[in-house]
Amino acid sequence: MSRSLxxxxxxPSDEEVLRTLEGFAKRIAAQILKGRPPVMEIPxxxxxxxxxxxKRKILVLGPRKARREFFDIGESKRFMQxxxxxxxxxxxxxxxxxxxxRDLYYTGKHTIYYVDEKxxxxxxxxxxxxxxxxxxxxxxxxxxxLLREHMGIMHDAKGKIVGNVVVRSKGYEIDLxxxxxxxxxxxxxxxxxxxxxxxxDYVLVIEKDAIFERxxxxxxxxxxxxxxxxxxxxxxxxxxxxVRRLWEEFDLPVYVLTDADSYGFYIYSxxxxxxxxxxxxxxxxxxxxxxxxxxxxxxxDEYKIPRNYIIxxxxxxxxxxxxxxxxxxxxxxxxxxxxxxxxxxxKEKVEIEALSGHGFKFLTQHYIPEKIKYRKWIV
Amino acid sequence: MSRSLxxxxxxPSDEEVLRTLEGFAKRIAAQILKGRPPVMEIPxxxxxxxxxxxKRKILVLGPRKARREFFDIGESKRFMQxxxxxxxxxxxxxxxxxxxxRDLYYTGKHTIYYVDEKxxxxxxxxxxxxxxxxxxxxxxxxxxxLLREHMGIMHDAKGKIVGNVVVRSKGYEIDLxxxxxxxxxxxxxxxxxxxxxxxxDYVLVIEKDAIFERxxxxxxxxxxxxxxxxxxxxxxxxxxxxVRRLWEEFDLPVYVLTDADSYGFYIYSxxxxxxxxxxxxxxxxxxxxxxxxxxxxxxxDEYKIPRNYIIxxxxxxxxxxxxxxxxxxxxxxxxxxxxxxxxxxxKEKVEIEALSGHGFKFLTQHYIPEKIKYRKWIV
Numbered sequence: 001m002s003r004s005l006x007x008x009x010x011x012p013s014d015e016e017v018l019r020t021l022e023g024f025a026k027r028i029a030a031q032i033l034k035g036r037p038p039v040m041e042i043p044x045x046x047x048x049x050x051x052x053x054x055k056r057k058i059l060v061l062g063p064r065k066a067r068r069e070f071f072d073i074g075e076s077k078r079f080m081q082x083x084x085x086x087x088x089x090x091x092x093x094x095x096x097x098x099x100x101x102r103d104l105y106y107t108g109k110h111t112i113y114y115v116d117e118k119x120x121x122x123x124x125x126x127x128x129x130x131x132x133x134x135x136x137x138x139x140x141x142x143x144x145x146l147l148r149e150h151m152g153i154m155h156d157a158k159g160k161i162v163g164n165v166v167v168r169s170k171g172y173e174i175d176l177x178x179x180x181x182x183x184x185x186x187x188x189x190x191x192x193x194x195x196x197x198x199x200x201d202y203v204l205v206i207e208k209d210a211i212f213e214r215x216x217x218x219x220x221x222x223x224x225x226x227x228x229x230x231x232x233x234x235x236x237x238x239x240x241x242x243v244r245r246l247w248e249e250f251d252l253p254v255y256v257l258t259d260a261d262s263y264g265f266y267i268y269s270x271x272x273x274x275x276x277x278x279x280x281x282x283x284x285x286x287x288x289x290x291x292x293x294x295x296x297x298x299x300x301d302e303y304k305i306p307r308n309y310i311i312x313x314x315x316x317x318x319x320x321x322x323x324x325x326x327x328x329x330x331x332x333x334x335x336x337x338x339x340x341x342x343x344x345x346x347k348e349k350v351e352i353e354a355l356s357g358h359g360f361k362f363l364t365q366h367y368i369p370e371k372i373k374y375r376k377w378i379v
Numbered sequence: 380m381s382r383s384l385x386x387x388x389x390x391p392s393d394e395e396v397l398r399t400l401e402g403f404a405k406r407i408a409a410q411i412l413k414g415r416p417p418v419m420e421i422p423x424x425x426x427x428x429x430x431x432x433x434k435r436k437i438l439v440l441g442p443r444k445a446r447r448e449f450f451d452i453g454e455s456k457r458f459m460q461x462x463x464x465x466x467x468x469x470x471x472x473x474x475x476x477x478x479x480x481r482d483l484y485y486t487g488k489h490t491i492y493y494v495d496e497k498x499x500x501x502x503x504x505x506x507x508x509x510x511x512x513x514x515x516x517x518x519x520x521x522x523x524x525l526l527r528e529h530m531g532i533m534h535d536a537k538g539k540i541v542g543n544v545v546v547r548s549k550g551y552e553i554d555l556x557x558x559x560x561x562x563x564x565x566x567x568x569x570x571x572x573x574x575x576x577x578x579x580d581y582v583l584v585i586e587k588d589a590i591f592e593r594x595x596x597x598x599x600x601x602x603x604x605x606x607x608x609x610x611x612x613x614x615x616x617x618x619x620x621x622v623r624r625l626w627e628e629f630d631l632p633v634y635v636l637t638d639a640d641s642y643g644f645y646i647y648s649x650x651x652x653x654x655x656x657x658x659x660x661x662x663x664x665x666x667x668x669x670x671x672x673x674x675x676x677x678x679x680d681e682y683k684i685p686r687n688y689i690i691x692x693x694x695x696x697x698x699x700x701x702x703x704x705x706x707x708x709x710x711x712x713x714x715x716x717x718x719x720x721x722x723x724x725x726k727e728k729v730e731i732e733a734l735s736g737h738g739f740k741f742l743t744q745h746y747i748p749e750k751i752k753y754r755k756w757i758v
Contacts, residue, residue, distance in 0.1 A: 097739035098596040100589040102732040106688055154593040160564045169559020180548020181566035185539045188592050192560055210479040213567050214533040217477040308504065309485055353481040360476035
């Protein structure tokens with residue numbers, strides 16, 4: 001299935017990025033030069049326009065587009081914000097700069113003074129906080145089909161990876177099996193990496209960094225011929241993109257290991273299906289065949305987790321689990337619904353580390369390899 | 380100065396670590412075998428026993444030690460907790476396991492049932508939360524002089540590094556100038572790294588990951604022959620240890636770049652002088668010659684930061700700044716006291732990214748190199 005996915009995205013070159021951004025601006029300039037009221041069309045990024053694509057098993061943006069008109073008083077500010085941000089990004093691309101989203105916020109932030117229709121002197125900030133400027137960046141992403149990473153925009157990057165993988169970046173071949181006790185910190189723009197060679201049977205995505213460190217120190221990835229990745233909790237775009245590419249380009253099974261709680265289940269859900277706020281990127285970020293390795297609610301009995309290792313779920317945990325039970329990709333899975341119902345009923349959560357009750361080697365010598373061998377994952 | 384520091388710590392070998400831990404336990408066993416009431420001596424890790432070492436310019440643990448007696452009812456639980464943790468760590472070392480601090484918590488967690496002096500059946504948990512088990516790990520650290528990293532204990536590792544540095548880890552030589560758009564994720568136990576070669580004029584420590592990513596993408600470190608490190612906000616032990624080692628072993632000047640606010644100033648303070656909670660590790664973690672590059676409060680005027688880039692400091696920011704003004708290492712610096720007083724007076728804070736108001740290249744082509752060239756840092 002993975003080979004035929006239409007979402008297989010090739011990263012655009014720097015020239016293509018600049019051309020696309022300039023083209024977007026030129027279409028608006030052309031309207032103005034022709035004396036027409038300038039309008040731009042932006043796909044709508046609301047929950048109502050987010051669709052569960054049952055066939056592709058990912059969240060995607062629906063077909064709705066909004067017309068943003070300069071001469072509509074309710075939209076002119078947003079119109080101007082969009083052009084302001086676009087001009088800053090184009091300038092950065094032309095000059096080879098790599099601003100952060102915070103840099104973009106500051107660079108565009110200024111006060112506009114004007115006289116209103118009643119002759120009063122007034123002023124307005126271009127934007128008041130970074131949510132506004134970030135939202136405009138997202139508008140430009142959906143309008144142009146470019147990710148902000150393609151536009152050279154920098155942001156925090158949380159992910160780490162080790163294993164029998166060779167990548168090429170800026171001309172260097174980097175062998176991710178030769179990082180020693182350290183790891184390769186995944187760069188913000190994963191699409192600029194070339195994945196040159198992969199020799200691994202599967203990808204193991206680990207929620208928690210400390211467990212990633214432990215498995216790396218013990219060279220789990222070498223003994224089990226796999227690739228280890230952590231996104232340190234809720235993963236960022238770069239980590240998700242890396243997982244997606246390993247699955248898509250190398251057909252590797254992807255297993256996700258999190259705590260047995262609604263937070264962990266949601267992390268799996270984001271890796272697999274995408275998130276509502278970034279549904280326009282699911283095609284590039286989601287891994288619709290990702291498998292949940294554990295820890296499951298039924299593992300509590302199956303692996304005889306001692307009673308005093310069990311943590312009482314909070315009301316928030318339960319509420320979150322009930323939300324998950326309404327997501328279509330959980331609803332269509334009998335096994336997931338069984339797990340979630342049990343979670344809500346038992347109100348018990350368990351961390352990965354609770355498996356250490358059976359000895360430090362239990363996780364790496366029994367739990368993970370046996371779950372994979374006996375196909376005891378959940379989808 | 381750096382060369383003569385007594386704190387120059389060589390990492391103990393795995394055998395030395397095991398021998399030290401076993402020795403600690405054997406001394407207690409010997410007391411028991413001789414029929415004496417078992418006692419252990421643990422240096423006291425309280426604020427009252429934390430001393431500002433004016434000569435070495437670091438926070439250190441004072442001379443006070445506590446006697447922990449098994450037959451003292453107020454101390455017997457803590458005594459047992461310490462031995463329990465010690466036995467788990469020794470077992471992990473003997474078997475080559477690398478448990479996380481959370482693993483240690485779970486492994487030691489169990490219920491002890493007993494009959495009290497009035498014949499009632501009672502029970503007690505070995506520990507109730509991870510604070511208790513972590514605290515015992517710290518006791519073992521100060522009692523044995525070993526860091527938990529030396530004991531093979533894993534934890535989250537936040538740091539990243541790039542530059543003309545070659546390290547050796549697990550037999551691999553890793554060239555940190557060949558990481559492309561990514562970076563080398565600093566491992567938990569930095570002392571197991573050998574720093575083979577350094578060709579750089581200075582170390583630039585950056586508070587914010589996104590700015591680290593940007594400077595890395597622009598190859599600032601190559602153009603300015605420096606090493607870039609980020610600890611992503613408040614640095615962890617591993618990042619601090621890495622900075623310390625580059626300063627100590629290679630005599631490199633260390634510059635710290637943070638936002639101009641009390642949070643940023645405190646981050647600098649931790650890199651330079653250590654923290655109260657980890658004062659027993661300052662000798663290995665602090666870099667007493669670290670220099671604060673910026674952003675300073677006076678930079679607001681000097682670099683003509685636009686008024687609408689300035690953020691109003693909260694009461695908490697001001698309170699924090701007033702606390703900093705009581706720290707001896709700030710008190711003894713005229714320039715720092717001037718900056719902090721000004722901060723409290725103006726109640727204004729500024730982020731590094733505010734410098735983008737002068738163009739995206741301003742930070743890298745003017746601000747950082749000129750601050751270094753004209754020695755405009757603060758200590």
